[in-house]
Amino acid sequence: MTHAQPEPALLVLEDGRTFHGEAYGARGVTVGEAVFCTGMTGYQETLTDPSYHRQVVVMTAPHIGNTGVNTTDMESQRIWVAGYVVRDPAIRPSNWRSQGDLAQALDHAGVVGISGVDTRALTRHLRDRGAMRVGIFSGDAAQEGTPEMLRQVQEAPRMAGSALAAEVSTPEAYVVSPPEGVATRFRVAALDLGIKGMTPALMAQRGIEVHVLPSRTSAQELLELKPDGVFFSNGPGDPATAEHEVELLREVLDRRIPFFGICFGNQLLGRALGLGTYKLAFGHRGINQPVLDRETGKVEVTSHNHGFAIAWPDGIPTDQPADTPYGQVRCNHVALNDDVVEGLSCTDVPAFSVQYHPEAAAGPHDAEYLFDRFVDLLERHTADAPSPAPTTQES
Incomplete structure (x- = not known):
């Protein structure tokens, strides 16, 4: 031959x-x-x-x-x-x-x-x-x-300064419902900045009806869904260019709607809180990155794909909170190789995010519990919400 x-x-x-x-x-x-x-x-x-x-x-x-x-x-x-x-x-x-x-x-x-x-x-x-x-x-x-x-x-364009989320986002909204046999417990508006299919699938398995929305969705369009929570996905490009998405997120934070962000969504939460972002020298990409979860003390092997990161106010992120217009925020996840901010947790608004990918379909699955943490946040917020005032009927 x-x-x-x-x-x-x-x-x-x-x-x-x-x-x-x-x-x-x-x-x-x-x-x-x-x-x-x-x-x-x-x-x-x-x-x-x-x-x-x-x-x-x-x-x-x-x-x-x-x-x-x-x-x-x-x-x-x-x-x-x-x-x-x-x-x-x-x-x-x-x-x-x-x-x-x-x-x-x-x-x-x-x-x-x-x-x-x-x-x-x-x-x-x-x-x-x-x-x-x-x-x-x-x-x-x-x-x-x-x-x-x-x-x-x-002559090719550089990644720094590039706004790319709209180029990969869904042109039309769609819904991912819980599978047969799983009751619908919550409705979440998920902004598609480059979402991976496993993300809404894992939410749906937990009883969440996921409304996946285009990146240019307005605050009015999002709020008309009356979501129990909001999610911002991963995606390409420079977070410093995402002005529309940051303003939309601030509307969510202002209304105290529970928020969870992954990757690009983590960087945008940082920006919405007033933190800066910067480009990493060569980024984190792969499925073997060690991250410390400061909330549990565990070291997780995680999946990454990011070339930008959040700039912590005092340089290397410690376990001490930073002050923002929305109250205090903690760096609750940190990369053990280079001390990069890998997750944020807000103290005074119901919001948290991670820089890595807990939905990693190819593995590892150490961080899949973060979807359960989002469900816990939705449950707490629902439990804390004031009950509607009783109505009286005219005789």
């Missing part, structure tokens, strides 16, 4: 460093922010996570594609990554759940990738220099001169 000759591909970083490899997925040109993901499993969940919009993902695990692809593990309706970089792609998938080949799925989605790259060297470069813009050139595009390739990369 003869095999087709591999097509060359070239990866060009904005600082001029290049990596040669072979075309993988679609052929052509793609540019985006180069980031690395340390997960050894769950590559399909990574590819379909809307938070990776406009990012070229470098997989640090050397063997990718072994389990193929299937419809069950999709976190959204499509692949969102701008490009994909792997070292040793599987020759063929080998898993009882596989419904297709990863390279073919990337090709069908128009995602330009590159294989045969020394991803260890590339990852070390990004750790030393920080996340940066990158281009992948394959097929006919690989014949262009390197100076022209570098120009295209350096």
Whole structure:
């Protein structure tokens, strides 16, 4: 049997460093922010996570594609990554759940990738220099001169200053109801900033009727639902650009509606409270990040995908609260690798958030209890709400 000759591909970083490899997925040109993901499993969940919009993902695990692809593990309706970089792609998938080949799925989605790259060297470069813009050139595009390739990369927009949530949000509202046999206990308005499918599914399993709303939803439209709680999802882009979403969240806090935020939602809670945000050098991406839950004292292994973080007022977040216009807030979760704020808990308004992903479909599941914590908050708020005044009937 003869095999087709591999097509060359070239990866060009904005600082001029290049990596040669072979075309993988679609052929052509793609540019985006180069980031690395340390997960050894769950590559399909990574590819379909809307938070990776406009990012070229470098997989640090050397063997990718072994389990193929299937419809069950999709976190959204499509692949969102701008490009994909792997070292040793599987020759063929080998898993009882596989419904297709990863390279073919990337090709069908128009995602330009590159294989045969020394991803260890590339990852070390990004750790030393920080996340940066990158281009992948394959097929006919690989014949262009390197100076022209570098120009295209350096002209690409940076992630800092980019407002991207509206580009990945649902165009129309929809409802995820509790499964058969589970009673509906609460109604939650979930702002889709790049929501992953497992998030409303896990809420629904707990008796929550989830109304997933477009990112541009107005306060009036949200309040017309009379929600028992509000949720802000994960999503791509710079939280400093999300003015509409921050103002909407302040309306929620003003009305003391219970709030829970994940990832981008965590950063927006910080902004709504008056805290700043900043861009991390290379971010946290993968499913093996250690986080301390200061409320329980436990260290959790967690799933991350974020390149921005909350700036704590006094630098490194301690266990002491900070003052905000909405009362005191605590950093109740902290990253053990670099002391990044990984969660907020408000003392005087019913709101909390985490920077990581408790809904991690590919694992780990250490933090899934946070959905139960949200249910507890909804229960307490319902119990504390004043009962309606009795009505009198005319005789």
